[in-house]
Amino acid sequence: MSEKMAEVLRYVESNGDAALERLCDLLRIPSISTQKHHSADCRKAAGWLADELRGLGFTASLREVSWAEPGHPMVVGHDEANEEKLQSGQTHVLFYGHYDVQPTDPEVLWNTDPFKPCLKETDDGRKVIVARGASDDKGQVMTFIEACRAWKAVHGELPVAVSFLLEGEEESGGENLLPFLKANLEELKADVALICDTAMPDRKTPAITTSLRGTVAEEIELVAACQDLHSGMYGNAAANPAFLLCQIISGLRDEKGRVTLPGFYDGVTEPDEQVRAQWRALYPDDAALLEGVGLSQAAGERGFSAIEQTWCRPSFEVNGLTGGYQDDGFKTIIPARASAKLSFRLVPGQDPLKIREAFRAYVRAALPEDVDAVFTSHGASPGFAVNGESPFLLATLEALSSEWGQRAVMTGCGGSIPVAEEIREALGMDALMVGFAQADDRIHSPNEQYGLDSFFHGIRSWVRILAALAR
Amino acid sequence: MSEKMAEVLRYVESNGDAALERLCDLLRIPSISTQKHHSADCRKAAGWLADELRGLGFTASLREVSWAEPGHPMVVGHDEANEEKLQSGQTHVLFYGHYDVQPTDPEVLWNTDPFKPCLKETDDGRKVIVARGASDDKGQVMTFIEACRAWKAVHGELPVAVSFLLEGEEESGGENLLPFLKANLEELKADVALICDTAMPDRKTPAITTSLRGTVAEEIELVAACQDLHSGMYGNAAANPAFLLCQIISGLRDEKGRVTLPGFYDGVTEPDEQVRAQWRALYPDDAALLEGVGLSQAAGERGFSAIEQTWCRPSFEVNGLTGGYQDDGFKTIIPARASAKLSFRLVPGQDPLKIREAFRAYVRAALPEDVDAVFTSHGASPGFAVNGESPFLLATLEALSSEWGQRAVMTGCGGSIPVAEEIREALGMDALMVGFAQADDRIHSPNEQYGLDSFFHGIRSWVRILAALAR
Structure with a gap:
């Protein structure tokens, strides 16, 4: 590890409380995109993020979208140093995340106010922050912003050229994204997109999600x-x-x-046997996926394990x-x-x-x-599968393996992140989905949470990935 | 027609406004029996009815029931002249109705407050009173009470011995009725029960409902x-x-x-072919039952007409x-x-x-x-069918035919009035279901109504039936 990067990681260690406080500020904004009466809150979350980016030396703006309802603004930001870096042949990454969240019903099942984030220690001794959007996707978005902050604070610059695209309609159809990408092709095109909206297969194993439904x-x-x-x-x-x-x-x-x-x-297509074997190692039986939510057996298509039913069927x-x-x-x-x-x-x-x-x-x-x-x-x-020959895939896998002390794996994900497919369609580039959420984060459910381990290892992971992607 | 009865019918004609005003008073009480927060309103409606009966020379009381939830009181009343009439061998009738009503959701579909009764003229020029319970069953209960009032006002007495049983749980399971009947067998037993909770097959044809589901x-x-x-x-x-x-x-x-x-x-059992023919005359095709509610064809069991599907299947x-x-x-x-x-x-x-x-x-x-x-x-x-040999059936059919100027028919009814079966089971007597509601009264639906023709012909019908049942 270069001394340069080590300094940045030490900065992250020393400035954790402030990072957490910023995340809480964002979580307090009830940006539920599918409910019309929260439109102003969505705009407020977008404005908050644009201000953050400006504070880090980015030009950032809210961009109106009106191809479809509900029309919450995109946040677009570019590092002021991008032009200089691109001229010197440096890699350019586009980071994507979303600031909108799911509704909070049924409210009675929340132990605390969904928009008053609070720190809690779980039964297994893990510290988590509880709030709607903590994991999906505000906590994950902030891991990347905080990694950028750390590089800038320590060295005054990022290792690569960085642009941001933060959406406000991921939880409500996201119909404005593709036309927006197409209408802003030149501005948003980069070498690779980084998306932080996925989960790890367990507490310790980092992963890049290479397929989505x-x-x-x-x-x-x-x-x-x-x-x-x-x-x-x-x-x-x-x-x-x-x-x-x-x-x-x-x-x-x-x-x-x-x-x-x-x-x-x-x-x-049927899943590759080698891939199935790798997944079986992670999830030896159906209960490994299901018992955490009170279930025991795969309920869907016969002939496939629970994890296959969700990842590739x-x-x-x-x-x-x-x-x-x-x-x-x-x-x-x-x-x-x-x-x-x-x-x-x-x-x-x-x-x-x-x-x-x-x-x-x-x-x-x-x-x-x-x-x-x-x-x-x-x-x-449509569903999505990453191009296995992406020149950025290996570098990112290695950076993740170093941070977590465990070999990073390629996994599937049963959820939809249409942006990955749409970025490929509109901008012609690969999207690497790197996320630090956990299966028990209760995303979309009452008492959603994000572990502090996810948050801080997430920030450190991005610190390393930014370095690894530099040419 | 006896001059004695003609006087009573003239009294009904001359005192219509006051009768209508009393019905409106009862309709203003939101006695929704299935919703716990309306329990006090149910008790209020029961009290209102007991007061009415006392005003007519009945001993009347609220009787607590607690075999099952929700436990709204029964109203029981006996004419003070009953004992004297029974000693002279006069017929004894038990009138049954219910004072509870259905919920009012969805409220937005009501054109007026469900518990602020208002008079309206329909598109076909019919005057109706609009309120929850107008038809089911408060309006129908009041036809009998007003008939008793008219006899008493004109002649100081009723032609027969009359008792009342008014229930508050007909729309919410009615589980207390059977045990209450059994526990009060001696008090409630009469020669025949009269139930007013059914509809006429059309605007002009009076009917006794002889089967229920x-x-x-x-x-x-x-x-x-x-x-x-x-x-x-x-x-x-x-x-x-x-x-x-x-x-x-x-x-x-x-x-x-x-x-x-x-x-x-x-x-x-399959319906009798003669009965099917009588029903076909009333409802020549499926649309005759269904078109009033925007439908055209029988959706249920193949091989049976719409009216058969509801009346006997x-x-x-x-x-x-x-x-x-x-x-x-x-x-x-x-x-x-x-x-x-x-x-x-x-x-x-x-x-x-x-x-x-x-x-x-x-x-x-x-x-x-x-x-x-x-x-x-x-x-x-269980379902119910009237004993075709009831000695009171013919007298009642004839009284109805005289009032409406059209031969009264025997019909089925797809709804449930468990009391009819329970009265037979507990008290061992027949129950005649005579009602004046119309198919388009929207019972259980928004904008429930009861026609003034139903109300006043109903009162007059009971005036005649009371006379016809006297020995």
Whole structure:
């Protein structure tokens, strides 16, 4: 390790409290992007980040986006030294993260206010910070910003040219990202993108996520009678949209757990046996993935382990169901309408738009004359796999291995980070997904947390990666 | 028509405004029995009715019930002249109605406050009173009370001995009724019960409902993971209780619309061809029942018309569905739990307790190891058919035919009025269901209404029936 980098790592050690305080400032902003009444909070989080970047010597600005709803601004920043570095042939990295967070319902299950971050020691003695967005993705975004701060503080400059793109709609469709990338191609193009929005396979093993699942997220509302009906007077004779919704949803998986839409598995390839073996070492049985959340066995497509089902197999899930009477007691009605939020997770090779159309055609074909369906798209993005020959992959794996004292591995991820695929599509460059979250961080759930080990090892990891990517 | 009765009918004509004002007073009390925070309102409605009865020369009292929740009081009243009439061999009738009402959600669909009754003229020129409970059942209860008032006002006495039983839990399981009847057998036993909680087949044809469907109402909650999960990280591998709920519900009807529970149709008899013909005259096609609510075709069991499906065939309905994210936008979770309110409508011959057990066994058999089910019963009552040889049936049909100028018919009803069966079981007497509601009264729905024609012809009908039942 160079003495230069060692000095930066020592700076990180000595200035941890201030870094944590800055993260808490960001976590206090309730930037829930899918809820309209939090629009001003999203803008506030964007402004806070732009101010941070300016304080580090970046030119930074909020960039309006209006191709689609909700239209929360992008934060774009460039190190003032970038031009000089690029002229001398230095590597240019674009860092991507998102400042928006998921909703906080059900609020009653939170032990503390989701937007009042607090430090807690878990049962296994780990120190964590609890807040909505702590792990997904504010804590992770701040690991990279703090690494930049440390390099600048100690040496007055970064090892490479660095630009930032911080999004505010990752949790609500993110439909503005691709047009924004395309409209700002020259400004955003770099040698490689770094994305910090993924998890480690366990507490000690660093990883680069080399595959992601895409998503087709759909909301359907079925509408039948012009009003809720008395289920005695009309029961049997009147179309029941809640029952029909259950039939439609139930028909989307067969008895082997496979999705039934025609053409759904077109383009899907079986996982490589060597990769499966590596994953089996990390997750020897289904419980290794599931027991932390109170489950024991893989529920989806037969013939694949739990980790394979999430990392490399497409799926269908019900995310929300609504219809009829939901309060205390009982109400004998046939609801006039019923709706569901549904999503398909896609692997590389599947075409999201074709699958969306196949889904809608399937629903339409199931509708009797008296029932109408209204469809709302909540996003469609393909699966993604990193180019194994990326010149930046090895350097990053090595930097991670050094920081954590354990060989970094390549893993899959069942979630969607459409930006990785969109960066490749729009900007023609690779995206390396390096993240420090843990499986038990409860992202999207009540009492979301981020470990201080994740946070500080994360900052140190980026300090090393920035050095490793320099030419 | 006797001059004595004609005088009473003229009194009804001349005192309509005051009768309507009394109905409005009762409608202003929000006696929603299934919602705990309305318990005091239920008691208030009971007290209001007891006061009315006392004003008419009845001994009346609130009777506590505590065999089951929610425990709203019964109102019991006896005409002070009963003993004298019984000694002289006069007929004794027990009138049953209920003072509780359904919840009012969704409130936004009401054009006026559900508990501020208002008079309205409908598009077809009919005057109606709009309020929750206007038709089901406060308006109908008041037709009988006003008929008694008119007899007493004009002649100082009723033609027959009259007792009242007014319930406060008809819309919330009504589990206290049967034990209350059994515990008060001697006090409540009469020659015949009169129940006013049913509808007419059209605007002009009076009817006695001679069959009713019973109900098995069940709530199930499926519980899987210990928290909502990220649907990317866990999707496919984690059990999804919302999807499983849809599978379970979907499996409860086959492709012919028949309920699939083993033994479900045991004891069910096909309807008599003569009865079917009478019903076909009233409802020549499915649209005749359904078009008023925006539907066109019978959705349930194939081989039966819409009216047969509701009047004489058992059914299964989804009354409410809840699971996962239900707010604006999208949340990529696998819900930890999902629940449904479900009901079976039963015809005479089916055993409600056997059907409840068959349902629960079916659900339990569908559960994988990682999912638990919690069951809550919201009532179980058998179907009902009137004894065709009741000595009071013909007299009542004739009185109705005279009042409406059209021959009264015997109809079925798809709804449940467990009291009819329970009165037969506990008190060993027949119950005649005579009601003046209309199909478009929107009972259980927003903007419930009761026509002034229903109300005043209803009062006059009871004036005649009381005379017709006298020996």
